[in-house]
Amino acid sequence: MSKRSIVLFSALLLSQLAQAQFGDVLKKAKDVVSNAGGGLSQEDAGSGLKEALNAGIGEAVDFLSAKDGYLKSPYKILVPDEAQKVVSKLKKVPGFNNIEADLTERMNRAAEDAAIKAKPIFISAIKGMSFQDALNILMGKQDAATRYLEKTTFDKLYAEFRPIIQASLDKVKAREYWKSAVTAYNKIPFVDKTNPELDDHVTRKALVGLFTLVEKKEKGIRSDVGLRNTDLMRKVFAKQDKK
16 A cells, blocks of 8 residues: 555544544433433423422312312311410300300411412413423422422412402401400400411412412322323433432
8 A cells, every 4th residue: 555545544533533423422411411401301301390399289279279179188277376366265255165166167268369460460470481480390399390380379379268268268257256256355464466377378378378288289190100100201200200
């Protein structure tokens, strides 16, 4: 083989090696990008998570807004701690024998009236999620979605819930009932005067119950493949299962 042929052969071999190395690097880069997103497109990751959240939220809101959704469930709202002294004193006063049970039912009915208003607020927050938000939630802790929603919707939910709860409490005369109870209590000799606000207490406890149930739904979808009822949800959460 001539010297010139050897040079040409060497140059060709080096060129092929360089191309192979570049192809290798390119493949590795693609793998990194693919693994970073779990092999999912932005659209798939976002849409799959949103499907799961919409399903969980829909079930939670429907459950709590139904009759006895709060009252006869683990999310039952109890009389505020600071009101217990009023309740215990008034149980022996005519007209207030069943004060705790009456007040508890009225508070929970108010929360059930308000719960239905949560759905559009949650849906708006879910629509506003970025791909990075969705990916962080997908690969995050078991309650990552709930904590995200709590952070982005609590103030709006409180503002929406409170006037409805006030109106609902008034509809069943709970605030009037409570006012008369407090008035009667404050007439008892030697007691410290009190007037805890019912509407703030009911609103906050209603939201605690709502987020607790949403968290339960989220953990169910994350841990139980059978609850992923669409192909997209199964595809998206399969990535989470492998982490």
